[in-house]
Amino acid sequence: MTGSEQVQQLPARLDPLLASVIAQLRATRDAEREIFGALDPEARDRAIRPGDWSPKDHQAHLTLWKGRQADRYEAIRHGRAPLVDPREDDEINAELHATRADWAWDDLVAEADAVSQRLESEVAGVDPAVLRSEDRLLAGTFGNGPFHAMTHFGWLIDAEIGLDAAQVDRFVDREEELLRSSPLPESDKAVGLYNIACRHVLSGRLDRARPLLRESFAQRPDLRDWAAQDSDLEAIRDELSSLG
Numbered sequence: 001m002t003g004s005e006q007v008q009q010l011p012a013r014l015d016p017l018l019a020s021v022i023a024q025l026r027a028t029r030d031a032e033r034e035i036f037g038a039l040d041p042e043a044r045d046r047a048i049r050p051g052d053w054s055p056k057d058h059q060a061h062l063t064l065w066k067g068r069q070a071d072r073y074e075a076i077r078h079g080r081a082p083l084v085d086p087r088e089d090d091e092i093n094a095e096l097h098a099t100r101a102d103w104a105w106d107d108l109v110a111e112a113d114a115v116s117q118r119l120e121s122e123v124a125g126v127d128p129a130v131l132r133s134e135d136r137l138l139a140g141t142f143g144n145g146p147f148h149a150m151t152h153f154g155w156l157i158d159a160e161i162g163l164d165a166a167q168v169d170r171f172v173d174r175e176e177e178l179l180r181s182s183p184l185p186e187s188d189k190a191v192g193l194y195n196i197a198c199r200h201v202l203s204g205r206l207d208r209a210r211p212l213l214r215e216s217f218a219q220r221p222d223l224r225d226w227a228a229q230d231s232d233l234e235a236i237r238d239e240l241s242s243l244g
Contacts, residue, residue, distance in 0.1 A: 015128040020182035021141060022120045027178060028146045029116040031171035032059060035153060038164055048159045055161060056108060058152045060100040063112040066119050069144040073122035076134060138188055146175050147195045154202050172199050190219035198232035206236055210243060217244040
């Protein structure tokens with residue numbers, strides 16, 4: 001299903017916050033299609049290292065966490081408490097991986113499209129006031145959407161399996177553009193800019209990262225403490241105290 005077809009299925013008039021979140025989710029799915037789709041099928045389906053995941057497994061993982069986020073929206077819509085899983089992420093991830101390990105690529109693509117559309121529909125149907133007030137709902141949407149994909153793309157670049165770093169950079173740039181034009185609460189926007197800065201640092205674009213970190217620290221001083229021990233920022237560790 002194309003992005004334009006998905007747009008037509010959403011309400012014609014959306015609250016600007018909801019429309020912004022959906023635009024960023026859609027950009028994420030578009031990036032997944034482009035980036036994973038450009039891989040050689042043999043490399044896409046082969047484990048990166050013995051006993052490790054394949055790029056195909058990374059796509060399945062991204063989809064399944066989007067599905068869990070959609071479940072949270074659905075629970076709230078029906079007046080239920082959102083899912084809280086007490087297990088460690090590694091245990092959850094191992095269980096999720098086992099459910100899709102033998103799926104064919106075309107089936108994973110179909111599921112990724114369907115789950116992404118479901119999450120967009122859940123966002124479109126939520127009360128904007130609930131999205132702003134419900135603890136971690138908005139943060140979880142980004143954490144299981146664009147920032148989650150950004151992290152996995154970075155890992156796959158580092159694995160040197162043929163992922164196109166320029167495609168990933170274009171996605172990061174697009175996410176920054178969407179984030180800046182978004183009516184997100186400033187605190188959430190600051191976290192987004194921080195995450196984008198981390199990706200810039202990891203890709204060697206330090207001049208792009210510095211002003212974003214300065215901006216995010218100004219809005220969210222608590223991010224300074226996190227940055228001090230964030231391994232993503234190792235390349236500019238000595239500069240952090242001067243950014244702000």
